[in-house]
Amino acid sequence: MDTNKNGYTLIYATVMVIVVALMLAFVSGALKSTQDKNIRLDKKKQILSSLWINTDGQDADALYKKYIVKELVINFKAEVLSEKPGEAFDIDIKKELSKKPEDRRLPVYVANVDGKTKYIITLLGTGLWGPIWGYLALDADKNTIFGTYFSHASETPGLGANITEAPFQQQFVGKHILNDKNEFVSVAVLKAGQTTKTQEKVDAISGGTITSKGVEKMLLTCLGQYDLFFKQTTSGGTN
Amino acid sequence: MAKLFSEKTKQVFLGPLSKNNPIAVQVLGICSALAVTANLKPALVMGISVTVIVAFSNVIISLLRNTIPNRIRIIVQLVVVAALVTVVSEFLKAYAYDVSVKLSVYIGLIITNCILMGRLEAFAMANKPWESFVDGLGNGFGYAVILVVVGFFRELLGAGSLLGFRIIPQSFYDAGYMNNGLMMMPPMALIILACIIWWHRSKNKELQE
Numbered sequence: 001m002d003t004n005k006n007g008y009t010l011i012y013a014t015v016m017v018i019v020v021a022l023m024l025a026f027v028s029g030a031l032k033s034t035q036d037k038n039i040r041l042d043k044k045k046q047i048l049s050s051l052w053i054n055t056d057g058q059d060a061d062a063l064y065k066k067y068i069v070k071e072l073v074i075n076f077k078a079e080v081l082s083e084k085p086g087e088a089f090d091i092d093i094k095k096e097l098s099k100k101p102e103d104r105r106l107p108v109y110v111a112n113v114d115g116k117t118k119y120i121i122t123l124l125g126t127g128l129w130g131p132i133w134g135y136l137a138l139d140a141d142k143n144t145i146f147g148t149y150f151s152h153a154s155e156t157p158g159l160g161a162n163i164t165e166a167p168f169q170q171q172f173v174g175k176h177i178l179n180d181k182n183e184f185v186s187v188a189v190l191k192a193g194q195t196t197k198t199q200e201k202v203d204a205i206s207g208g209t210i211t212s213k214g215v216e217k218m219l220l221t222c223l224g225q226y227d228l229f230f231k232q233t234t235s236g237g238t239n
Numbered sequence: 240m241a242k243l244f245s246e247k248t249k250q251v252f253l254g255p256l257s258k259n260n261p262i263a264v265q266v267l268g269i270c271s272a273l274a275v276t277a278n279l280k281p282a283l284v285m286g287i288s289v290t291v292i293v294a295f296s297n298v299i300i301s302l303l304r305n306t307i308p309n310r311i312r313i314i315v316q317l318v319v320v321a322a323l324v325t326v327v328s329e330f331l332k333a334y335a336y337d338v339s340v341k342l343s344v345y346i347g348l349i350i351t352n353c354i355l356m357g358r359l360e361a362f363a364m365a366n367k368p369w370e371s372f373v374d375g376l377g378n379g380f381g382y383a384v385i386l387v388v389v390g391f392f393r394e395l396l397g398a399g400s401l402l403g404f405r406i407i408p409q410s411f412y413d414a415g416y417m418n419n420g421l422m423m424m425p426p427m428a429l430i431i432l433a434c435i436i437w438w439h440r441s442k443n444k445e446l447q448e
Contacts, residue, residue, distance in 0.1 A: 009308040016315060020322045027326050031333040038336035151340075158277030158397065158423040207423060 043089070050120055050135035050149040051113055068120075070110035076101050078229040093124045093133075097221075106225055111137065118146050121226060125218025128210040130154040132163065132218060138177070142230045145187070148172045150215060160211030171202035177223055177230065184227045189216035251374045255381035258443060262385040263436050267353040272386055273428040275345055279402050282390030283383070284338070285345050290379025292327065293355050296320050297375035300363040307364075316359040317350075324350050354382055389431050397422030 002008065044064040045055045055063060071088035073081045082088070088107035096104045109120035117140040124133045134150035148169045155161040162168055172187065179185045179198065188201040189212045195201065204212035223230075261267045268289075275281045299319050300307075307315050328346045331339035339346070349355070358378050363371040394400060396419045399407035407416065421427055440446045 003306065003308045004310065009311055012306070012308050013311055013314070016318060020318055024322060024325055027329050031329050034333040035329075035336075038332065042336060042340070156277070157275065157281055158393075206420060 040089075046149050046151065047109055047120055047135050050137040050147045051111055051118060052147045053113075067111050067113060068109050069112045072108040072110060073105050074108055074226075074229060075106065076104060076225055076228065078226075078232050081105060091122075093122050093222075097124060101225065104225065106229075108226075108229070109135075113146075116140060121223060123150075123218050123222040125214050125221065127152050127155045127163075127214040128160050128208075129156070132211065132214055134218070136172075136219070136223070138230075142232075143176050143178045145172045145175045145177065152211070155211050156208065158207075159205065160208035162205050162208060163211055163215055168202075168205060175200045175202065177219075182231060184224060184230060186216070186220040186223055189213065189219075248370060248373050251370055252377040255374070255377040256384065257381075257439075258446065260381045260385065260439070261354045261357070261378050262382060262432070263439050264446060265357070267357050268382055269432070271345075271348055271352055272382075272389060272432060273425045274348070276386055276390040276393055276428050277397065277423050279387065279390040279394045281345055282386040283402075285349075286379070286383025286386045288327065288346060289349055289352060289354065289382055290376060292320065292323050292349055293358055293379045294372050294375030296323050296355060297358055297363040297371040298368050299323075300359045301366060301368040301371035304364050312364065313356070313360070316356060320355050320359070321350050354378055385432070385435060388435060389428055392431050393422045393427060397427075 003012075041060055045060045048055050048060065048063055048067060051067060053063060053067060070083060071085055072083055073088045073091065075081055088109065091105055091107045093107070096106065107122050111118040111120060119138045119140075119142060121136045121138065122133075123136055124131065126132065130153035132150065132152040132155065134148060136148050137146040138144065139146050150163040150169060152161060152163060155163065175187045177184060177186055185199045188196050188199040189204045190196065190201045191209075192203045192206075255261055258264065262269065262272055271285065271289075275285045296316075296319050300316055303315070303319075324346060328339065331346070358375060362374045366374070391401065394402075395406060399405060399412075399418050
């Protein structure tokens with residue numbers, strides 16, 4: 001058979017594309033539900049990780065039920081829009097960030113760790129190569145950072161990717177996101193040695209400057225949306 | 240079995256491990272060797288993934304080799320590789336989610352690895368499926384070995400650990416030892432790679448130009 005004829009080439013290409021497309025569609029369709037389950041489970045693990053709860057080899061679903069007592073949806077005025085379980089969990093933060101600030105539905109996870117209330121805020125930003133995201137847990141005063149979780153899609157291994165490592169994340173513990181005047185200032189991520197008078201700071205990752213700056217910007221933008229929520233007094237709060 | 244491991248097949252497998260190494264001799268796949276070797280673990284998994292994908296795409300192309308129209312053969316090869324990479328990555332997402340999260344970017348990078356196209360074009364298009372499979376394994380291992388050696392030195396000297404476990408004891412740091420941050424930079428991978436090639440060629444005089 002002459003494999004160099006135009007007609008043969010055309011038919012070959014068409015058949016190949018159809019076969020491959022069908023195969024990929026089938027694989028993707030068959031695995032979709034397993035993948036979605038994994039993604040939801042992974043999100044729960046990430047949220048728990050911001051509370052320093054180790055989920056390795058444990059039932060993350062059960063731990064999540066145990067520690068997360070309430071899932072709130074609030075708006076920028078800190079009014080609670082919904083308390084229905086699962087509603088805050090299903091919010092796509094990327095979509096919310098593209099809306100106008102007054103239209104955004106913001107998730108807040110309320111956790112109870114050893115009898116103390118913690119608030120968990122969802123973060124999403126940009127690193128050097130792609131998106132970075134994370135969760136930040138605050139103490140009941142809505143000011144002191146209790147724990148963080150950061151992750152990334154494609155930051156450089158050994159450099160920017162180190163935002164996922166404990167030494168970087170532990171620096172945030174105990175830092176305050178509000179200043180003395182109770183104004184929201186976030187936390188700065190600066191080169192070791194640099195200081196700022198207006199904010200508290202953590203050390204950036206050497207060689208990962210753009211990713212570090214991305215974390216700083218992500219904190220400022222995402223936490224900034226909750227400005228009024230932080231200033232709102234709660235029964236457990238001190239202000 | 241005797242036929243399966245003939246002298247020729249053995250050569251096909253062993254050649255790429257040393258005298259015809261895809262990285263050290265053919266200088267293919269350098270980009271990924273620089274990108275993923277800052278730590279040992281991604282280097283290791285990248286090596287394994289490339290081995291699996293190059294072996295199976297070699298077999299598929301070898302089975303199809305007599306039907307592929309000459310003018311679109313590169314496209315056909317690319318489609319096979321891309322489809323295989325996508326399937327592997329989908330399966331990882333479903334059954335080994337943690338691993339896939341750590342590797343997603345590297346898995347995608349395999350499509351652009353020159354070794355794959357090189358082997359498909361140079362070997363699978365002209366040889367039987369079994370030889371092609373062995374050739375894929377040989378080249379994958381040859382690639383993995385170099386990656387692991389580079390990753391070993393970069394992680395050990397750059398971070399003082401291997402596979403994430405601390406190797407260099409704290410007492411060294413107390414005595415003034417410091418991790419070499421330069422090791423984490425891509426240029427150091429080139430320098431280590433050059434040292435490997437240097438050593439390799441001093442052992443194999445016939446490779447010297």
